[in-house]
Amino acid sequence: MTFLNQFAHEATEEVQADLFTALGIDWRLLILQIIAFLILVYVLGRFVYPWLMKSVDERQANIEAGAKAAAKAQEAAEENKEQVAALLDEARKQAAEILGTAKLESSEMLSASEKKAQTTAERIVANAHDQLGKDVENARKVLYNDTLELVALATEKVVTKKLDKRADSDLIADAVKSSSTKAAK
Amino acid sequence: MSELNITDLSADLRSAIEHLESNKNLDEVGIVVRIGDGVAWIHGLRNAGYNEVLNIETPSGVIEAFALNLLEDEIGAVLLGDASEVKAGQTVRLKGTVLEVPIGPELLGRVVNPLGKAIDGGPAIKTKQFGLVEREAIGVMGRKSVHEPLMTGVMSIDAMFPIGRGQRELIIGDRQTGKTALAIDTMINQAKQNTGVVNVYVAIGQKFSKIARLVERLKAEGVMDQTIIVATSPSDPASLLYLAPYAGTAMGEYFRDNSQHALMIYDDLTKHAVAYRQMSLLLRRPPGREAYPGDVFYLHSRLLERSAKLSDALGGGSLTALPIIETQAGDISAYIPTNVISITDGQIFLETDLFYQGIRPAISAGLSVSRVGGAAQTSAIKSVSSHLKLGLSQFRELASFSQFGSDLDEATKKQIDRGQRLTELLKQHQYLPAAVWEQVVSIGAVTNGFFDTVPAPKIKAAQSALQTKLWADHKKDMQELDKGAKPSDDMNALIKKVALSVAKGFEG
Amino acid sequence: MPGRISRRRIAEYVATELIEAKTSQAKVLQQLAAFLVDTRRTTELTLIVRDIEFQLSQKGYTNATVTSAFDLTAATQKAIEAFVKDKTKAAHISLTTHVDPSVIGGVKVSLPGYEINQTIAHQLTALKTRFKKA
Numbered sequence: 112m113t114f115l116n117q118f119a120h121e122a123t124e125e126v127q128a129d130l131f132t133a134l135g136i137d138w139r140l141l142i143l144q145i146i147a148f149l150i151l152v153y154v155l156g157r158f159v160y161p162w163l164m165k166s167v168d169e170r171q172a173n174i175e176a177g178a179k180a181a182a183k184a185q186e187a188a189e190e191n192k193e194q195v196a197a198l199l200d201e202a203r204k205q206a207a208e209i210l211g212t213a214k215l216e217s218s219e220m221l222s223a224s225e226k227k228a229q230t231t232a233e234r235i236v237a238n239a240h241d242q243l244g245k246d247v248e249n250a251r252k253v254l255y256n257d258t259l260e261l262v263a264l265a266t267e268k269v270v271t272k273k274l275d276k277r278a279d280s281d282l283i284a285d286a287v288k289s290s291s292t293k294a295a296k
Numbered sequence: 297m298s299e300l301n302i303t304d305l306s307a308d309l310r311s312a313i314e315h316l317e318s319n320k321n322l323d324e325v326g327i328v329v330r331i332g333d334g335v336a337w338i339h340g341l342r343n344a345g346y347n348e349v350l351n352i353e354t355p356s357g358v359i360e361a362f363a364l365n366l367l368e369d370e371i372g373a374v375l376l377g378d379a380s381e382v383k384a385g386q387t388v389r390l391k392g393t394v395l396e397v398p399i400g401p402e403l404l405g406r407v408v409n410p411l412g413k414a415i416d417g418g419p420a421i422k423t424k425q426f427g428l429v430e431r432e433a434i435g436v437m438g439r440k441s442v443h444e445p446l447m448t449g450v451m452s453i454d455a456m457f458p459i460g461r462g463q464r465e466l467i468i469g470d471r472q473t474g475k476t477a478l479a480i481d482t483m484i485n486q487a488k489q490n491t492g493v494v495n496v497y498v499a500i501g502q503k504f505s506k507i508a509r510l511v512e513r514l515k516a517e518g519v520m521d522q523t524i525i526v527a528t529s530p531s532d533p534a535s536l537l538y539l540a541p542y543a544g545t546a547m548g549e550y551f552r553d554n555s556q557h558a559l560m561i562y563d564d565l566t567k568h569a570v571a572y573r574q575m576s577l578l579l580r581r582p583p584g585r586e587a588y589p590g591d592v593f594y595l596h597s598r599l600l601e602r603s604a605k606l607s608d609a610l611g612g613g614s615l616t617a618l619p620i621i622e623t624q625a626g627d628i629s630a631y632i633p634t635n636v637i638s639i640t641d642g643q644i645f646l647e648t649d650l651f652y653q654g655i656r657p658a659i660s661a662g663l664s665v666s667r668v669g670g671a672a673q674t675s676a677i678k679s680v681s682s683h684l685k686l687g688l689s690q691f692r693e694l695a696s697f698s699q700f701g702s703d704l705d706e707a708t709k710k711q712i713d714r715g716q717r718l719t720e721l722l723k724q725h726q727y728l729p730a731a732v733w734e735q736v737v738s739i740g741a742v743t744n745g746f747f748d749t750v751p752a753p754k755i756k757a758a759q760s761a762l763q764t765k766l767w768a769d770h771k772k773d774m775q776e777l778d779k780g781a782k783p784s785d786d787m788n789a790l791i792k793k794v795a796l797s798v799a800k801g802f803e804g
Numbered sequence: 805m806p807g808r809i810s811r812r813r814i815a816e817y818v819a820t821e822l823i824e825a826k827t828s829q830a831k832v833l834q835q836l837a838a839f840l841v842d843t844r845r846t847t848e849l850t851l852i853v854r855d856i857e858f859q860l861s862q863k864g865y866t867n868a869t870v871t872s873a874f875d876l877t878a879a880t881q882k883a884i885e886a887f888v889k890d891k892t893k894a895a896h897i898s899l900t901t902h903v904d905p906s907v908i909g910g911v912k913v914s915l916p917g918y919e920i921n922q923t924i925a926h927q928l929t930a931l932k933t934r935f936k937k938a
Contacts, residue, residue: 209761209801216764234515245417255305256936259312263932267908270924274909276874283872283880283911286922287887290320312935322891325919329851339851340858340917357933368810369851387919 326388328352329370333578334379334533336361338371338388347430349391354381360411361388362395362535365579372579374535376411394430397543398423399550404494407511407525410536410543415527416511427546429539433601440607442641442668445780446493446559446616449485449729450478452659452722455681455739456688457644460672461493461557461614462605466636468621468628469646474657475620477726478644479561480513482618485729486559487519493616494551494558495523498544501530501537501567517727524548534578537571545602548615552604555611560603564620565596569632586631593635600639628663642666655723661688674732674780680740684718687743691715716752717742721759733777734763737791746795750802758802762795769794811848814839815855822856823863857916866894871902871912871923884913891915 274282326340336352344350344363350373352359359382365372375382398412400423407416410429414421442460459465467475479497486493499507507527514520526544528536541562548558562568569592576589584590596619603617619640621633626648628637637643642665650658670678690711704712721742724730730738738759741747750758766774770790777783783791814836821832840846857867868888870876876884881899888897892915907923 205797205800208797212761212765212768212798212801215768216761219764231516238515241418248419249417251305255308258305258309259935260932262309262313263928266931267925267928271908274873274924279872279874279909280877280880282909282924283876283922284883286320286910287880287883290322290920290922291887291890313931315935320920320922322915322918322920324917325914326917327854339854342858342917353929355929357936368812369855 323389326350326371328382328384328386328388330384331375331379331382334375334535335575335578336373336375336379336382336388338363338373339369341371341388341390344371344390345394347394349393349395351389351391352382353387353389354383356381360391364575365581374538374575374579375533376535376539379533394428395539396426397429397546399425399427399547403524403547405521405523407507407527409532410526410528410539412543425550427550429542429546430598431546431549431602433598434604434606434610438604438607438610440605440612442605442614442672444557444605444614445672445674446482446557447485447489447491447674447729447732448478448482449488449731450481450657451724451730451735451739452657452661453478453644454674454677454730454735455722456661456685457642457659457664457666458669458673458677459616459618459642459666460605460668461616462603463642463666463668463672464600464603464617464619464640465666466619466621466640466643467646468623468633468637468643469658470623470626470648473646473648473651474726475622475646476510476563478646478657479563479618479620480510481727481729482559483514483523483561484517484519484727487517487522488729489731492557493522494548494556495519495561496544496548496558497523497525497561497563498541499525499527499563500540500565501528501532501571502563504529513727534571534574537568538575541565541568541599545599545615549602552606552613552615553611555613557614558616560615560617562599562617562619564622565636566622566632569595588631592632593639596636597639600636641668655719656726657722657724659722661685662692675782676732676736676777676780677739679782680736680743683743684739687711687714687718691718713748713752714742714745717747717750717755720752720755723756731778732780733766733774736777736783737762737766737774737795740788740791741795741799744792744795746792747799750799754802758798761801762798765798766791766794808843811852811855814852815859818852818856819859819863822860823865854916861892861894861916864893864895865898866892866896866915867898867900869900869902869914871904871907871914873903873905873907873909873923875903876901876911884911888913888915891918 324341324343326338326344329337329339331337338350341350341363344366346363346366348363350361350363350371352361352375359375359377359379361373361375363371363373373388397410398421402421402423403412406414406418406421408421409415412421412423440462442462444461445454446459446461446463448454448459453459457465467478469475483495483497485491486495497510499510504527507525507529511520511525514523524544524547526540526547528540544562545560548560551558569588572592572595573583573588577583577587581589584592600617600619603615605614606612617640619636621636623630623633628634628645643663645660645663646658647660647663648658650656650660666672673681691714694708694712695715721738741759741762742755747755747758773787773790777787818832818836821827822829827835836852840849840852860866866888868884870881870884881901885897885899888894888899907925908928910923910926912919912921912923912926
């Protein structure tokens with residue numbers, strides 16, 4: 112820069128009287144600055160700008176992709192919402208059915224238990240009646256058997272006292288006769 | 297309820313006296329030579345026949361005996377009553393008949409001893425007919441092949457080992473494995489399904505307390521009205537234990553010969569063989585294997601051969617037999633079990649291991665068989681049970697693999713899961729026999745995979761829910777299904793729909 | 805050692821010998837007694853005698869025992885003898901009477917292997933036992 116300044120200074124002294132001088136512009140300095148600017152532009156354009164643009168493009172692409180994905184997700188979310196609603200409906204329906212079945216089963220069990228209890232009670236009453244009947248029948252049997260024995264005993268006593276040899280002979284004769292008659296028949 | 301009517305009593309007494317006739321015939325008589333252990337040895341009575349009834353005149357009445365040993369010099373007669381009244385020197389007469397028991401519908405609902413005498417405390421039984429205790433079995437031409445099902449209500453049996461009317465199916469297992477329970481459930485099912493089958497339960501040497509509980513249970517289930525119980529306790533003479541199954545069969549044959557169907561349950565024939573062994577040894581018959589007499593096979597074969605399905609010409613009635621045999625330590629190759637297995641048309645084998653694992657009824661699918669099989673199976677159940685046995689047998693083979701915890705492929709896992717579900721499904725509470733439609737929908741739901749998403753422990757709950765729902769919402773269809781015909785495609789679709797919806801509620 | 809001879813065979817032999825009378829009665833009975841002692845079967849004597857009586861009755865020699873509560877008259881005895889002859893068709897009948905007051909009345913006729921009991925005691929026992937309700 113010192114060289115440029117020096118050159119610019121020397122040049123300035125020579126052209127003090129022309130247009131640039133009138134405007135206060137140092138045309139040598141301007142040319143050097145233009146050259147410097149062009150060099151800068153070239154360097155920027157060659158090395159910086161492509162990289163920068165590339166970054167910008169990439170970012171742009173990312174943003175666009177993100178926006179697309181977001182849009183897609185939004186659509187999917189909308190769809191899922193509908194599906195979820197449908198599933199929930201189905202689940203509610205099945206829950207209601209299961210509840211209904213459970214209630215039905217429990218009410219059937221209840222009525223079955225009630226019926227069973229009633230049947231048991233009726234059976235107990237019937238058993239009691241049966242038992243009474245059996246007791247009476249047993250008493251009847253015992254009375255009958257005892258009476259039969261008493262009759263036999265009484266007969267034995269009476270006949271032993273009353274039967275004599277003659278009557279016995281007649282009895283034997285009848286018995287022999289009837290046995291022979293039966294055989295003949 | 298009968299009343300104590302003195303007038304009737306007096307009339308009865310008069311009638312007894314009037315009918316008292318002395319015997320004017322010259323009767324053949326013998327005398328008791330010696331008596332001991334329920335056997336009376338009698339001298340005389342040269343014309344006595346085998347199994348003929350003899351009347352021993354004691355001071356307290358006539359004690360009956362029947363002649364089993366007809367030797368040259370004496371007769372060995374087994375007493376049918378109290379031996380304490382019989383003494384040497386007492387007169388013995390021939391009754392003139394072989395052993396007979398009262399038979400007929402008057403016996404229904406009663407508990408009797410093998411002589412037909414009521415032991416339930418009720419009025420004396422008066423029947424119009426008597427049947428021979430020992431009777432020849434029907435010949436070949438009088439029979440028809442077994443083709444009608446006898447529904448037991450036990451899913452395992454009706455699906456895998458179906459029993460037909462006229463079949464003999466042995467129930468065999470160790471003590472306390474549920475043999476009597478199976479028989480009782482079968483009886484209850486006859487009442488529940490209104491099959492019209494008459495039950496004859498012969499209790500051979502069973503405790504009277506057990507029989508009393510059985511009677512209570514049958515009354516509670518409404519079965520007693522179509523059941524006859526022939527009961528003998530361990531304290532009864534061996535002669536009564538020996539006669540019990542034959543007497544019961546004579547009672548069952550009445551229904552068979554009158555175009556009805558009867559079910560005989562002999563509980564159990566092991567005790568019967570033991571009683572016969574005791575009698576034979578006391579009669580000095582030569583002992584054979586395990587001290588049983590040589591004709592112990594004939595003892596059971598002639599009994600079980602009387603159970604048959606009659607031809608249409610003879611009325612088409614049937615007598616089905618479910619004999620029960622108790623094994624020791626699961627040994628089905630012992631003498632009496634092998635005898636009876638070779639006589640019967642199949643066996644239901646109950647295993648102690650399965651019982652204690654909680655699988656009740658503890659039926660071994662591998663060892664049990666029904667030789668009549670599908671011929672006697674309801675079409676509806678046949679349509680769903682074809683894969684049941686296969687599934688269970690595959691599961692049995694793979695069950696040992698699952699115990700090792702090794703990595704299994706999907707197909708194997710699926711088979712094991714299916715087998716576990718089937719095992720769980722076939723568990724059944726006592727006294728709850730299943731109707732035909734209940735069995736069809738339950739088995740179909742599992743074998744067709746509708747319950748594949750239901751874990752095994754929840755299968756019973758799912759089954760119950762399915763049955764409740766189907767009965768509540770489709771009662772007419774289920775009643776139609778209960779008739780036993782093969783389900784139509786529409787029916788299958790209905791069952792599938794309901795089963796799948798029920799399964800969702802039990803998904804694990 | 806020969807097998808055990810049945811009572812029936814022994815009785816048949818003795819009865820035949822007694823009827824044919826080739827050997828004296830005393831000898832036959834002596835042989836029987838010796839046989840029983842030798843074979844240690846003396847306890848069966850009563851039964852063998854019954855069998856002998858039966859065999860004899862089959863061959864026409866019947867011994868009837870008549871039991872009654874009182875002594876029988878001659879006429880009654882004759883009637884009973886006729887009755888036994890009619891029933892058994894035996895050529896020779898011998899009647900043994902026995903008085904037993906416990907029969908109360910009537911008669912019991914016991915033949916080898918047969919009996920007819922028409923005593924009052926028997927009927928009363930039948931009344932007590934046969935018509936009893938179990």
